Amino acid sequence: MHDDYYGLREPAFQHAPDPRFWFETAAHGRAITRLRQAVEQGKGVVVVTGDVGMGKTILMRRLAGEIDVGRHRVHQIAGGALQVEGLLRLAAPPSGRQGGRTLLLIDDADALSPDCREILSQVSAQPDRSPVQLFLFGAREQPGGSVRRPATVQLSALAEEEVEPYLRHRLYRAGGQGRPGFTDEACRALHRLAGGVPRGLNQIVARLLRHGAAAQIDMFGAPDVAAAIEEMAADIASGASAAPADAGELRALSERVAELEDQLCTQQQKLRQVMQVLVDWLEQDEERRTIGLQALRDTLL
Structure with missing residues (x-):
């Protein structure tokens, strides 16, 4: 159970509104x-x-x-x-x-x-x-x-910069001791997928914790968020979800997953271009080749 893996006394992202988890955006x-x-x-x-x-x-x-x-x-x-x-x-x-x-x-x-x-x-x-x-x-x-x-x-949605403190606050209220963490990319992905809506964040992160506990993840990145969303969409499509979304919500989730995957692909392509430039620069000078050239080549594979 993910609550046990992360040391939580109770679910941090339950559906029922609980004033103990109030977070003042x-x-x-x-x-x-x-x-x-x-x-x-x-x-x-x-x-x-x-x-x-x-x-x-x-x-x-x-x-x-x-x-x-x-x-x-x-x-x-x-x-x-x-x-x-x-x-x-x-x-x-x-x-x-x-x-x-x-x-x-x-x-x-x-x-x-x-x-x-x-x-x-x-x-x-x-x-x-x-x-x-x-x-x-x-x-x-x-x-x-x-x-x-x-x-x-x-009432309006959370700003992007409020997502990480919101998640940290709810985990703390549930008994968390600093685990798990969320990268900036993960928080941006969560904000985009949920539209900054607290209930949407809660639904996604509850599934994310289940995914993370199974894979023993202590720091979530954007790919982990995409994986959790895909699991949710698969559950909804198969009728196995405990709290199924309507067709409109499913379509919105699918569109956002596709956008996130495109964004990640673009970022990876840009990173590979930067790494290639760095490899070329290192190869131009004998002394520079001591800066882990082989490791950089491995990164490009």
Whole structure:
């Protein structure tokens, strides 16, 4: 098992969003800062948008874990499972004895039913500092187009330079002690393949660790990333994947693998050209030939 080979207490790249693995990228740092300000200022409605897998759920859970439950009532809700009766009960203003505010954190808010959206529209019509505050995660637009005056927060992908610290952080949280490592080329390949989306990175690197444990790899390069992607694509094609992707995802992965292989081929050709120039230069002078000429020739084979 790859967790044993790399000395991990638990999977570092599991699918389930876990706030213990929160990593503050530039985009996520801006988002959590704005959400904290919204809680403090009592802004009525905050809409958090972002593509699938960008980290909206873990952001919601991180925020929920920071809110002072001694002052406010916090409810984390899955939008697709929310019923009108439950929403009415949760959105009811607290009694005068309770004080504080009710904060509704709704994940997958774009999956809300039309009736629930209408109720939220009525709740959002209240002035700022109202006793009920809404945080809607996942909606690309205001639910039903009727939620008024929302503050919007947009989540974006990881930058290329954030990939390596992101991976290192998750491995550390899972009990890792510096193994495995990732070359700059591997991180660039991972960023390109996943588009900087955290969930995509997690899926690829989870497979990469399995591949690495079998081959006892402690430093991953771009060819290892390509091999892991090809294994994933083969599993999906054969129906053996535990979490199969749809046809569009498979096509995208295949295209990215082909691009990565072309890039690696080009880099290898350029390296061979440079090495040939160096060999020619060494052969022009007797003294230079002591600089491992045979080793360079072997490299070109």
